[in-house]
Amino acid sequence: MKRWIAILAAIAIAAVLPLLLSPTGYWIRVLTFTLLFAAMAQVWNIIGGLANQTSLGHAAFFGIGAYTSTILVLKFGISPWIGMFAGGFLGGIAALIIAVPTMRLQGHYFALATLAFGEVMRVIANVWTSLTGGPVGLSVPFVPPSIAAYSFKQLLPHAYIALIALIIVTFIFEAIRRSAMGYRLRAIKENPAAAEVIGIDTTKVKLQTAVISGVLMAMLGTLYAQVAVFFDPDTVFSAASISIRVALIAILGGVGTAIGPILGALFIIPVEELMNDLFSSGAAGLSQLIFGVILIAVILWRPRGFITVFDSLMARFSNKARS
Amino acid sequence: MTILDVRGISRRFGGLQALSDVTFSVPKGQIVGLIGPNGAGKTTFFSTLVGLIRPDSGSIQLDGTSVVGQKPHKVAALGMTKTFQNVALFAESSVLDNVLTAGLLRHDVETARREALICLDRVGLKSVAHKLAGNLSFPERARVELARALCTGPKVLLLDEVMAALNPVEMQEIMDLIRSLRDDGITLLVVEHHMRAIMTICDRILVLNFGRLLADGTPEQVANDPVVVEAYLGRSMEAHK
Numbered sequence: 001m002k003r004w005i006a007i008l009a010a011i012a013i014a015a016v017l018p019l020l021l022s023p024t025g026y027w028i029r030v031l032t033f034t035l036l037f038a039a040m041a042q043v044w045n046i047i048g049g050l051a052n053q054t055s056l057g058h059a060a061f062f063g064i065g066a067y068t069s070t071i072l073v074l075k076f077g078i079s080p081w082i083g084m085f086a087g088g089f090l091g092g093i094a095a096l097i098i099a100v101p102t103m104r105l106q107g108h109y110f111a112l113a114t115l116a117f118g119e120v121m122r123v124i125a126n127v128w129t130s131l132t133g134g135p136v137g138l139s140v141p142f143v144p145p146s147i148a149a150y151s152f153k154q155l156l157p158h159a160y161i162a163l164i165a166l167i168i169v170t171f172i173f174e175a176i177r178r179s180a181m182g183y184r185l186r187a188i189k190e191n192p193a194a195a196e197v198i199g200i201d202t203t204k205v206k207l208q209t210a211v212i213s214g215v216l217m218a219m220l221g222t223l224y225a226q227v228a229v230f231f232d233p234d235t236v237f238s239a240a241s242i243s244i245r246v247a248l249i250a251i252l253g254g255v256g257t258a259i260g261p262i263l264g265a266l267f268i269i270p271v272e273e274l275m276n277d278l279f280s281s282g283a284a285g286l287s288q289l290i291f292g293v294i295l296i297a298v299i300l301w302r303p304r305g306f307i308t309v310f311d312s313l314m315a316r317f318s319n320k321a322r323s
Numbered sequence: 324m325t326i327l328d329v330r331g332i333s334r335r336f337g338g339l340q341a342l343s344d345v346t347f348s349v350p351k352g353q354i355v356g357l358i359g360p361n362g363a364g365k366t367t368f369f370s371t372l373v374g375l376i377r378p379d380s381g382s383i384q385l386d387g388t389s390v391v392g393q394k395p396h397k398v399a400a401l402g403m404t405k406t407f408q409n410v411a412l413f414a415e416s417s418v419l420d421n422v423l424t425a426g427l428l429r430h431d432v433e434t435a436r437r438e439a440l441i442c443l444d445r446v447g448l449k450s451v452a453h454k455l456a457g458n459l460s461f462p463e464r465a466r467v468e469l470a471r472a473l474c475t476g477p478k479v480l481l482l483d484e485v486m487a488a489l490n491p492v493e494m495q496e497i498m499d500l501i502r503s504l505r506d507d508g509i510t511l512l513v514v515e516h517h518m519r520a521i522m523t524i525c526d527r528i529l530v531l532n533f534g535r536l537l538a539d540g541t542p543e544q545v546a547n548d549p550v551v552v553e554a555y556l557g558r559s560m561e562a563h564k
Contacts, residue, residue, distance in 0.1 A: 180432050183424045187413050194411035197373055199399035199428030199475050 011167065018159040028155045030273050032227055035162035038265035040220050040242075041249035042169045042258070047213040048247060049256035050177060051206060052189040054107070057098065057114030059242035060121040061091040061214040065221025066236045067125065070138050080140075080150040084222035091218020092211045094121075099210035103203065115239060122237035137232030140225055150226050158227045165223055166262070169216055174258045176212070185209065252298060254307025263306040267298075325384075326351040326510045327372075327403075327479050332381035334371060334534075341367045342378065342534045349479075354501060354511045356525035356542075358518075364534040365514045369405045369481045372512075374398040386478060399428060402478035406468035406485055408514070414457030418448060418467050421456050425474040435474070442470040445503075447496060462488045466497070479510045486515055498524050522546065530554075 014035075021028040040062065047053050068090055069083025078086075102113040125132045132138065143149045152158060176182050184205045187195040196202050225231060236242065245268070253264025272291055279287040302308055328348040334341050341364050349355055357365050370376040372383060374395040383391050390398045398404070404425075413421050422442050426435030443449045446466040451459065456467055465485045472480055482501070486494050494517070501511055501524055515521045521528065521542075528545040530538040538544075538551045545551055 178432075180427045180435075183420065183427060183432070186416055186420070187424045190413040190415055191411045193375060193395075194407060194413070195424075196395035197375065197399060197404055197407075198425040198471060199396050199404070200424070201394070201396045203394075 014163055018156055023154045023156050028159055030270055032155055032159040032162050034265050034269040035159065035166050036220065036223060037246065037249060037269050038262045039162065039166040039169050040217065040246045041261035041265055042166065042173050043213055043216040043220060044246045045250045045255065045261050046173055046176060047209050048250055050182060050185040051209045054111045054247060055114045056111045056243045056247060057118035058217050058246055059237045059239060060118045061094055061217035062221040062242050063121055063125060063236035064091050064094055065218030066225040066231055067132055069222040070140050070225050071131065073141060079148060080222055080226055084219050087222050088215040088219040092215040095210045095214025096207065099207050103206050115243065118237060118239055118243050122233050125233035125237055132233065135232060137230060139230045161223060165220060170258055181205065252305055254305030257307050259310060260305050260307045263310060267306065324351045326386055328384040330382045332371060332378045332383065334367065334376060334378045340534050342371065345536050347529060347536065347539055349510055351510055352505055352508060353526045354505050354513065354524055356521040356528040357512055357514045357531060358521060358528060359531035363531040365531055366408050366483060368531065369483055372481060373403060373405050399475050404472045404475045404477050405481035406472050406483050408483040410464045410468055412456040412464055412467055416456060417453050418456050419452040421467055422470045422474045425471045428475045439474055442474045445500060446470045462493060477509060480504065481512045483514045484516065486517055486520055494520055
């Protein structure tokens with residue numbers, strides 16, 4: 001009961017917050033990307049947290065989503081809403097293709113194989129100029145603003161769409177975690193041989209997880225394309241700014257928990273923006289360096305993520321309320 | 324009625340012939356002991372039965388269905404599972420969740436939870452259901468292994484040293500449990516080092532040595548078989564009698 005009140009309160013705050021920010025300003029953009037990256041990290045968390053498979057190739061699915069919906073608008077005038085599902089379908093197929101050979105790999109080997117897959121997709125997008133426009137990138141065409149065409153004058157609707165996406169993927173994550181699939185994933189994570197012997201089809205469960213994560217990540221790629229309006233292969237298929245960043249957000253926030261990716265994104269995206277803002281004029285590389293130092297400090301301070309800070313605060317709060 | 328039929332199972336690891344031409348069959352509802360010195364191939368044999376290790380040759384029929392080459396989860400679904408000698412629990416999960424996960428093979432989450440509590444009750448661990456599995460003592464963990472295997476609803480249950488490190492009272496409880504499982508129609512294969520326990524509860528004993536089946540008979544026959552006594556039991560067997 002108390003849990004639900006806390007969840008509703010958090011959603012209410014998140015729903016009001018965009019209204020308080022200047023609709024054409026800088027911070028609503030930061031908020032939109034924070035929500036979007038929280039959603040992406042949550043989707044990564046399905047495979048990275050529940051199955052304990054540290055994917056460093058999620059940019060592959062993300063880029064497929066961004067390109068699919070945008071190409072469908074450009075070439076056929078199909079609404080990005082429909083393109084989002086087409087992208088999700090292709091993202092799911094890509095996830096299946098990558099999951100079959102990498103599934104048996106664990107730890108660093110899995111991470112490296114997925115990283116390579118993301119890079120392959122980046123190279124393909126750069127080379128396949130007739131479809132993707134190559135290194136020049138793609139611009140989402142301007143159409144008269146309407147909900148059906150997924151086109152808006154301001155960023156405010158995008159912030160709300162990102163918020164709704166975050167709520168949906170968080171519920172999906174939590175639903176999986178509590179379901180039979182969640183139990184099976186924990187079993188596989190802790191002892192794959194024992195999981196098999198008590199009747200878990202470890203191959204099937206891992207494939208299902210990879211596909212769910214791939215589909216959702218591709219769908220979020222469409223959301224990104226619609227906000228960013230312009231993108232190129234090096235942005236949406238980026239190992240550093242997509243694949244590694246979403247993994248980092250989830251790990252820093254608290255991997256395997258529903259709140260972790262949200263806490264991680266609330267910290268990383270604004271701090272990153274702030275660093276860029278403060279230092280980019282002086283020395284271009286300095287912001288990244290300082291950002292890196294902050295990350296190292298945080299990981300040393302809280303190796304299991306911000307969720308541990310959050311948990312101890314909640315514990316203190318409920319103790320006070322009781323006494 | 325034969326529930327488990329094993330014909331000519333062999334398996335080689337490099338230069339070591341771990342199993343060689345093992346053949347026997349078990350009627351439904353028997354308690355069969357599997358004994359032999361360390362390294363005789365007992366655990367390898369169990370792993371082969373459940374599909375973790377693929378035999379080089381031979382056939383295994385579970386209730387009339389061939390299970391050679393099947394993955395372990397398929398074998399479990401067909402009704403045969405095992406416990407792990409060195410204990411392979413999901414240490415970061417609660418005791419209840421460990422057992423519940425096995426129940427998901429045949430039930431939804433809620434039914435599996437009820438089944439899991441019944442299984443935990445049978446091994447006498449209901450009171451620690453909500454503890455982390457990794458925090459239990461070794462003998463307790465072995466019993467969680469048993470409960471977890473039981474919760475898959477097996478026809479044939481392979482128990483790999485679940486009585487290790489138990490005190491006499493606990494051992495008696497597990498022996499009673501094994502008998503009651505047999506009364507429920509479950510067929511049991513039991514690897515155990517404790518001779519008195521195995522001689523007491525088993526209807527029949529198989530002796531494995533260097534991967535080869537040395538003897539197959541009632542506890543009395545095996546205990547008095549000069550080949551067995553010479554190869555493995557020796558004087559310690561006399562001491563137990």
